[in-house]
Amino acid sequence: xxxxxxxxxxxxxxxxxxxxxxxxxxxxxxxxxxxxxxxxxxxxxxxxxxxxxxxxxxxxxxxxxxxxxxxxxxxxxxxxxxxxxxxxxxxxxxxxxxxxxxxxxxxxxxxxxxxxxxxxxxxxxxxxxxxxxxxxxxxxxxxxxxxxxxxxxxxxxxxxxxxxxxxxxxxxxxxxxxxxxxxxxxxxxxxxxxxxxxxxxxxxxxxxxxxxxxxxxxxxxxxxxxxxxxxxxxxxxxxxxxxxxxxxxxxxxxxxxxxxxxxxxxxxxxxxxxxxxxxxxxxxxxxxxxxxxxxxxxxxxxxxxxxxxxxxxxxxxxxxxxxxxxxxxxxxxxxxxxxxxxxxxxxxxxxxxxxxxxxxxxxxxxxxxxxxxxxxxxxxxxxxxxxxxxxxxxxxxxxxxxxxxxxxxxxxxxxxxxxxxxxxxxxxxxxxxxxxxxxxxxx
Amino acid sequence: xxxxxxxxxxxxxxxxxxxxxxxxxxxxxxxxxxxxxxxxxxxxxxxxxxxxxxxxxxxxxxxxxxxxxxxxxxxxxxxxxxxxxxxxxxxxxxxxxxxxxxxxxxxxxxxxxxxxxxxxxxxxxxxxxxxxxxxxxxxxxxxxxxxxxxxxxxxxxxxxxxxxxxxxxxxxxxxxxxxxxxxxxxxxxxxxxxxxxxxxxxxxxxxxxxxxxxxxxxxxxxxxxxxxxxxxxxxxxxxxxxxxxxxxxxxxxxxxxxxxxxxxxxxxxxxxxxxxxxxxxxxxxxxxxxxxxxxxxxxxxxxxxxxxxxxxxxxxxx
Numbered sequence: 001x002x003x004x005x006x007x008x009x010x011x012x013x014x015x016x017x018x019x020x021x022x023x024x025x026x027x028x029x030x031x032x033x034x035x036x037x038x039x040x041x042x043x044x045x046x047x048x049x050x051x052x053x054x055x056x057x058x059x060x061x062x063x064x065x066x067x068x069x070x071x072x073x074x075x076x077x078x079x080x081x082x083x084x085x086x087x088x089x090x091x092x093x094x095x096x097x098x099x100x101x102x103x104x105x106x107x108x109x110x111x112x113x114x115x116x117x118x119x120x121x122x123x124x125x126x127x128x129x130x131x132x133x134x135x136x137x138x139x140x141x142x143x144x145x146x147x148x149x150x151x152x153x154x155x156x157x158x159x160x161x162x163x164x165x166x167x168x169x170x171x172x173x174x175x176x177x178x179x180x181x182x183x184x185x186x187x188x189x190x191x192x193x194x195x196x197x198x199x200x201x202x203x204x205x206x207x208x209x210x211x212x213x214x215x216x217x218x219x220x221x222x223x224x225x226x227x228x229x230x231x232x233x234x235x236x237x238x239x240x241x242x243x244x245x246x247x248x249x250x251x252x253x254x255x256x257x258x259x260x261x262x263x264x265x266x267x268x269x270x271x272x273x274x275x276x277x278x279x280x281x282x283x284x285x286x287x288x289x290x291x292x293x294x295x296x297x298x299x300x301x302x303x304x305x306x307x308x309x310x311x312x313x314x315x316x317x318x319x320x321x322x323x324x325x326x327x328x329x330x331x332x333x334x335x336x337x338x339x340x341x342x343x344x345x346x347x348x349x350x351x352x353x354x355x356x357x358x359x360x361x362x363x364x365x366x367x368x369x370x371x372x373x374x375x376x377x378x379x380x381x382x383x384x385x386x387x388x389x390x391x392x393x394x395x396x397x398x399x400x401x402x403x404x405x406x407x408x409x410x411x412x413x414x415x416x417x418x419x420x421x422x423x424x425x426x427x428x429x430x431x432x433x434x435x436x437x438x439x440x441x442x443x
Numbered sequence: 444x445x446x447x448x449x450x451x452x453x454x455x456x457x458x459x460x461x462x463x464x465x466x467x468x469x470x471x472x473x474x475x476x477x478x479x480x481x482x483x484x485x486x487x488x489x490x491x492x493x494x495x496x497x498x499x500x501x502x503x504x505x506x507x508x509x510x511x512x513x514x515x516x517x518x519x520x521x522x523x524x525x526x527x528x529x530x531x532x533x534x535x536x537x538x539x540x541x542x543x544x545x546x547x548x549x550x551x552x553x554x555x556x557x558x559x560x561x562x563x564x565x566x567x568x569x570x571x572x573x574x575x576x577x578x579x580x581x582x583x584x585x586x587x588x589x590x591x592x593x594x595x596x597x598x599x600x601x602x603x604x605x606x607x608x609x610x611x612x613x614x615x616x617x618x619x620x621x622x623x624x625x626x627x628x629x630x631x632x633x634x635x636x637x638x639x640x641x642x643x644x645x646x647x648x649x650x651x652x653x654x655x656x657x658x659x660x661x662x663x664x665x666x667x668x669x670x671x672x673x674x675x676x677x678x679x680x681x682x683x684x685x686x687x688x689x690x691x692x693x694x695x696x697x698x699x700x701x702x703x704x705x706x707x708x709x710x711x712x713x714x715x716x717x718x719x720x721x722x723x724x725x726x727x728x729x730x731x732x733x734x735x736x737x738x739x740x741x742x743x744x745x746x747x748x749x750x751x752x753x754x755x756x757x758x759x760x761x
Contacts, residue, residue, distance in 0.1 A: 036502055042690035045497045108713065109569025109686060113600075140577075140608035145601035148622070152600075193715065220569065224499040224690020224722065247568060249653060256690070275598070 030074060031056045043255030044228045047262045055081050085258055086285035091267040093242060096213040099131070099177045099185045103210065105203050105238060106218035107230060108191030111246035113142065115218050115272050116188040117149030118280040124155060129182040133173030134159035135166040135206065136190040146188055153277050156180075166190070166202055167209045174210060187212070194233035204237050215240040216269065219256060221248050227256035228263045235264040242269035245283070249273040313337070321422050328375045328383035331415065335368050373401035374411055386415065483522040488513065491531070498721030501691055504728040508534050532759045538728045539751045549748060550583070550735075552643065553679075559591070559637040561645045561670055561677035565663060565704065566684035567696055568651030571712040571738065573602060575684050576646050577609030578746040579736075584615055588643040593633030594619035595626040595666060598650035606648050626650065630666045634673040647678075660703040667704060681706050682735065685726070687714040693722055697730050712738035715745070723754065 031052045038048040059077050093102065102119070106112050113136070120130045132150050134157055136142035143159045150157035158173035170187050177185045189206065192199035207215060217240040219227060234240060243264075245257050248271050257268060268283040317330050375383065377400035382388050389397070389412060398405045488509055495505040511534055516522045522530070552560045562579075566572050576592060583590045592610055594617055596602040603619050610617035618633040630647050637645040649666065652659035670677045683706040685693050700706050709730075711723055714737050723734055734749040 039496055040502050040691055042692070045493055107688065109571055111569055117600075139574075139605070140612075141601045141605035144604040145599070148600035193713070195715070220686070220689070222567075222686075222689045222692040224688060224693075225497045226499065226688050227690075230688070247653065 027056055027059055027074075034078065038255060038258070041255035042222075042224050042227070042259075044225055044259035044263070047228070047259045048255075050262070051081060051085065051258070082258065083286045086261050087267045087283075090282055090284050091242065091269060092282070093214045093216070093269055095128075095184060097211075099174065099182050100214070101174060101210050101212040102184065102186045103207055103212040103215045103238075104186065104188050104218060105215065105234060105240065106191060106244075107193060107220070108139075110191065110218045110220045111272060112136075112191060112218045113145050113149065113188055114275075115216075115244055115246060115270070115280070116146065116186050117153055118272060118277055119270070120150070120155045120186055121153035121277045122280055123184055123186075124153060128184050129180075130155045130184045130186065131173060131177040131180070131182045132157045133170050133185055133187040135169050135173075135187055137164050137166055137169070138190045142190065149277070156182075167206050170206050170210050194230045200233070200237050207238055214242065216242050216244050217266075218244045218246060219260065221245045221254045221256055221271075223256045228259045231260040231264050235266065240266060242267050244268070244270045244272060246272040249279070324419070324423055326419055326422060328378060328386060328415070329380075332372065332375050332383075335372060339368065370401070370403055370407065371411060374398075374403055374408055377401040386412065481523060483512070483516055483524055483527055487524065487527070491527075495721065499690055499725065500721035501694065501725035501729075504538065504725045507728065508538070528759060532755060535724055535758070536751065536755045538724055539755065541727070541731075550586075552588075556679060557674075557676065559634075559642045559645050559674060559677075560679050561634065561637075561647070561674055562680045562682055563647045563649065563663075563667065563670070563678040563704075564682050564684060565649050565700060565706070566651060567653050567686075568599070570651070570684045570686040570689075572596070572651065572684045573605050573609070573648055575682075575710050575712060575736070575738070575746060576606065576648050577613065578738075578743045579646060580609065580615045581613040581743045582746070583644050584613055589641065590615045591633060591637045591642045591645045592617045593629050593645060593647040595629040595633075596648045596650040597622055597624045597626050597629065602648070602650065626662060627665045627669045631669040631672065634670040634677065638673040660699070663704045680708055682708050682710055683732070684710045684712060685722070687711050687722055687738070689722065691725075693726060694729055697726060697732065701730070701732070706732055708733055708735040710734075710736035710738070710746075711749075712746075715739045723749075 034055065035048050035052040038051065039045055043051070055074070055078055058081070059074055094100075095102075104112050104116050116132060120132055123130050132146055132155055134143040134146045136146070143161055147157045147159065158169070158176050160169050160172070163169050166189065173187065174185050187206070187210065189203055190199070192203065194200065215238055217231065217234050217238070219231065223230070231243070243257075243260055243266055245254065245268055248254060260266075261268060268285075271281050271283050273279050273281070313333060317326070317334065320326050320330055374397060377397045378389075382393065382397075389408075394405050394408045394412075398408045401408075491512070492505055492509055495508060496502065500508075508531070512522075512527075512530060515530065552558065564572050564576055573596065580590050580592060592606055592615055594603045594606045596606070597620065600622070603622055607617050607619060609615075618629060618636055620629050620632070626649065633645055633647060636642070647666065647670070649663065650659070652662075667678060667681075681704050683697060683700050685696060689696070697706070697709070709726065709732055711726070711734060714723075723737065726732075727734060736746055737749045737754070738746045
């Protein structure tokens with residue numbers, strides 16, 4: 001996510017290599033580079049200035065320990081600074097009242113409605129009954145969009161297409177939710193510009209009328225310098241409780257996150273990063289700061305792996321590995337599990353140090369397609385007994401999968417090596433454990 | 444720029460008003476920067492750097508402008524602060540004209556183009572593609588063109604409904620296959636219908652895609668290919684819609700979309716909500732793609748043909 005910023009900071013820190021202690025002179029250029037990198041990442045100019053001044057103050061006069069380079073030292077200081085800037089710890093949304101009411105606000109096109117769907121899906125998974133209120137009465141088909149999303153995640157949507165009074169719709173939705181004994185109502189509103197007085201009055205009136213226990217400000221992570229002003233105006237009018245950062249799956253540097261946090265002093269509560277309804281995470285400031293600095297995000301990677309991971313399936317595969325019966329069927333099922341974890345490039349980007357290497361490389365999600373095609377072109381029998389695959393069968397498979405015999409041979413060779421390795425590992429660890437993806441997934 | 448008709452005067456006022464915040468911030472900030480100073484020195488230049496950067500002009504372009512002013516100061520030995528906004532104005536206009544080769548006062552199908560004229564509209568999620576198409580369809584229709592829309596955003600929930608509503612509102616037919624259908628098939632049918640039934644302009648809406656998603660970008664190439672089956676020289680225009688409040692990522696978007704599909708014009712939306720005409724300057728500096736439309740308000744006529752001189756005028760109007 002913040003790979004671009006990391007690359008820039010890496011460059012900045014290079015200036016400090018091989019120097020004994022941090023002094024006014026050797027830090028000046030680096031700090032300037034950091035500032036420029038932050039601004040280039042859409043961190044607000046003033047905020048960037050404050051941050052870098054702070055970094056400079058904290059780093060000046062510090063003796064460099066023999067074991068670390070000045071650069072590493074500054075990385076640590078910068079990381080701490082960014083972490084504390086983004087809120088220090090993670091904060092949850094507040095659900096109080098019967099039903100608890102969540103109000104969603106933001107600019108046009110920031111991703112409010114999509115986020116509303118994702119939040120509903122998340123709350124539903126936590127076992128809460130949810131109702132959505134469609135209060136975007138302006139944009140054509142906004143109500144339909146919410147309805148479609150509601151249907152997708154299996155949550156009821158309260159809408160009155162003819163009613164042009166957002167306050168009234170919100171109130172009625174809450175009454176309806178109460179009658180149906182729903183625990184949470186999420187009120188989706190129209191996008192509005194902070195400078196549009198009339199529209200800002202409307203959302204203030206909605207908030208007044210429904211007294212939400214949580215008001216969330218949704219902001220596009222690609223927003224530029226103006227993010228600060230927008231967030232400030234919304235905060236002045238709504239005194240919102242938290243911020244939601246959307247579209248983080250782009251290559252945005254996301255500096256807006258830092259500026260908004262700094263200016264309105266409200267926590268970022270969720271990050272939203274894709275089109276799928278489960279592409280929503282709570283925000284962990286320390287992880288984000290690590291990402292900014294290209295230190296990877298292993299914790300998120302493990303968590304995502306665990307979410308996608310099917311325990312029974314893992315046990316079954318482990319069994320087979322132990323008996324040295326791992327075959328192409330199992331291989332396919334492992335591939336499917338990896339894919340369930342999400343976009344490959346995102347995943348790889350979470351590995352420490354890999355982010356910046358991967359910056360210009362495209363891994364598309366179809367990387368596994370040829371492999372899958374080859375396996376799917378085998379008969380069930382062949383998949384279970386790879387030994388059956390003689391020359392003529394290989395030719396048939398290559399034809400069927402649109403690949404060449406060489407591709408098939410390569411895959412078979414890799415597969416056999418993998419099996420051999422599993423066998424060795426099996427011997428080494430006794431029969432206690434097998435090898436394969438399943439073990440990587442365990443903590 | 445010739446004679447202002449009643450409409451264009453109206454339009455000019457709207458532009459001034461829409462960019463009021465940009466203008467205020469640029470001019471009044473420059474005013475503040477030079478208070479109590481008689482000449483342009485390092486402090487003034489530092490202030491100027493801040494002003495430009497906070498207007499989303501971007502670091503590179505800002506430094507370029509500052510460097511040029513520095514050079515002028517060095518050459519002329521002295522520059523009064525009263526000259527600063529004149530010079531800045533020249534520099535900004537200069538940056539804009541480097542790529543702003545066309546100077547349209549209104550859209551017309553270029554002479555010699557065999558109709559239908561096809562506009563493929565692309566961009567990341569939430570920049571206002573569908574709204575831009577809706578507004579343009581109304582404008583084109585009012586000018587007497589026979590317009591057709593293709594609902595090839597089959598992905599985002601209710602996107603097809605949204606464009607259909609625009610079609611109803613403006614009385615323009617929409618080719619749609621419903622949600623989750625093949626976008627190329629929609630484009631194919633729209634192109635076919637337009638060619639067979641003598642339409643003047645076809646606009647194809649596409650799903651918002653983040654520019655780093657390889658497959659979605661490839662899909663655009665496919666849409667282009669199928670349109671060409673009926674209209675070989677199409678699309679005549681690939682319009683990239685950018686959100687005016689986007690920061691430096693706008694540059695990345697422009698770069699990646701240009702790689703994937705020969706972008707030929709830009710529409711920059713939501714400029715009224717921000718203090719930032721700056722992104723227009725930054726983008727113009729980095730790319731040789733003309734800005735064709737800017738959005739300065741909610742109304743249909745608030746999507747205006749971008750005119751460099753008027754824009755600079757509005758930015759620096761006293």
